Amino acid sequence: MNDTQQTATIEFLDTETIKGMIPHRDPFLMIDEIRDLLPDDKATGIKNVTGDEDFFKGHFPDHPIMPGVLIVEAMAQTSAVLVIATVGPQPGSVVYFMSVEQARFRKPVFPGDRLVMEVVKLRNRGKVWKFEGTARVNDAVVAEATFTAMMVDPE
Numbered sequence: 001m002n003d004t005q006q007t008a009t010i011e012f013l014d015t016e017t018i019k020g021m022i023p024h025r026d027p028f029l030m031i032d033e034i035r036d037l038l039p040d041d042k043a044t045g046i047k048n049v050t051g052d053e054d055f056f057k058g059h060f061p062d063h064p065i066m067p068g069v070l071i072v073e074a075m076a077q078t079s080a081v082l083v084i085a086t087v088g089p090q091p092g093s094v095v096y097f098m099s100v101e102q103a104r105f106r107k108p109v110f111p112g113d114r115l116v117m118e119v120v121k122l123r124n125r126g127k128v129w130k131f132e133g134t135a136r137v138n139d140a141v142v143a144e145a146t147f148t149a150m151m152v153d154p155e
Contacts, residue, residue, distance in 0.1 A: 010037040010085060021084040022077060023094055027054045030074035039086040042120045045078030051111025066109035071143045072100055075133035079119045079149060083129055092154030103145040113137045127151040
């Protein structure tokens with residue numbers, strides 16, 4: 001990080017600001033807001049699980065739960081916002097998943113839940129970043145994962 005980048009905690013980012021940082025859009029934008037983002041360190045993403053999401057139509061429709069892979073995706077999107085907040089805007093670049101390790105799903109996430117994803121940067125080398133993520137509903141851990149992402153330049 002250089003001296004021109006922000007190092008103070010960013011308390012809140014809304015959906016429109018997030019859309020300016022990562023390319024995801026409905027129906028695949030999995031975070032509604034970011035809280036307590038500390039560049040080069042950690043961020044908290046929020047997903048208000050409304051029940052109107054398309055995946056509920058086919059994922060256990062008689063007992064709707066948020067797919068675990070989408071919880072991990074929400075953690076990854078939170079980490080992508082953290083990367084961009086750390087390195088600054090990179091026009092045309094995107095942050096891609098490289099690997100997911102040690103994913104654990106502890107409890108289901110239901111319509112009406114407020115999913116809170118905390119991601120912490122473990123390390124980065126060049127364009128490769130490694131994170132640890134924890135997802136909670138009402139302070140109960142619902143999922144955990146360690147994952148790696150890479151910033152890819154436009155072609």
